[in-house]
Amino acid sequence: SPGSPSIIADRGLCAESEERLLKWLLSRERYNKLIRPVSLAQLISFFHFHLSLYRNYKTEQIMITNVWLTQNWVDYRLSWEPSDFDGIDKLRIPSRHIWLPDIVLYNNADGIYEVTVFTNAIVLSNGTIFWLPPAIYKSACKIEVKHFPYDQQNCTLKFRSWTYDHTEVDVVLRTGVASMDDFTPSGEWDILALPGRHTFSGSEPIYVDVTYDFLIKRNPLFYTINLIIPCVLITSLAVLVFYLPSDCGEKISLCVSVLLALTVFLLLISKIVPPTSLDVPLIGKYLMFTMVLVTFSIVTSVCVLNVHHRSPSTHTMPPWVKALFLVWLPALLCIRHPQNNSARQRLRQRRQQSWGLQKTKEASPGMDNPEWVGPDPGMASSPSSSPFLLSTGSYYLRKR
Incomplete structure (x- = not known):
């Protein structure tokens, strides 16, 4: 069509203009990516920071977070006049060719401090730079296991410049909370809040920190159905041991079976809960207490069976046993004698x-x-x- 050649010509002109602009901006005489972008040494580079949560996982005292870091700052050396370059007011430059703030996750747990992919940075004509790299962070998180599986955790992501103190780079929060617009819900954890705060380190030199608190709550449905309810039902069987007749021969077997089942549940909890000696889960305390009671019931059942299978031909009942079981205990338990x-x-x-x-016989001694x-x-x-x-x-x- 008649308009096609002009469109192709305009695109070619735009490509040539972008190439010319890129060479001019990143020329060695004009730009050095190792230098902080300030005109005077006393000035501070203001760095705006925002976090977008995409996915969150929880392992043994380590939180795995998939995030997008929205960062923007001003580099006066990367500004130009759009009219000199055919009206181009936006440029995409590989982030490895420009100065980047060395913001890292301070409470890292795996030693990988860099972002996952060094994406292109968007540079505006006034020198404003937007950089949105994705990252997968593994941060240390102290797990509170006392109320497992009805627990809530507070994990943090602390970001800080690795080499620039507060007199050189200032980190500014764009919003007070992290964005969850692209968050993928988890089947195990619910996120209650993601507040962010701006803090300073307490020692010299003073560094600026940006900390996000992850307030998360565990979904207890899975553990309630597969752990809590079976554990309570099996524990209730221990009470039925005292209702079994002594002649049935299954009193000890039932007690031992309940004890073994509780041991299996205790092993399952030790595999699910992170290994820590700071606190013991309430369900673990419950299982240990129940195991002690079941062990006591086994000892009691052994004593009952021992007494039950005694006979006058093999044993003699001591007087204190008669007094205890025929006089004192019936009166204490409000048991009456048979009314036959x-x-x-x-x-x-x-x-x-x-x-x-x-x-x-006493009156008639002579009767033979x-x-x-x-x-x-x-x-x-x-x-x-x-x-x-x-x-x-x-x-x-x-x-x-």
């Missing part, structure tokens, strides 16, 4: 008859071979049938 009237009457009759027989007889003189009984006769009525002795 027929059994009590038979016991009372046997006692009366035994007492009467003893009195009769007494014979039990009933109310009817015609009904006589031999001595071998006397126990039956004693339980049916009143009888007297007759000498043969």
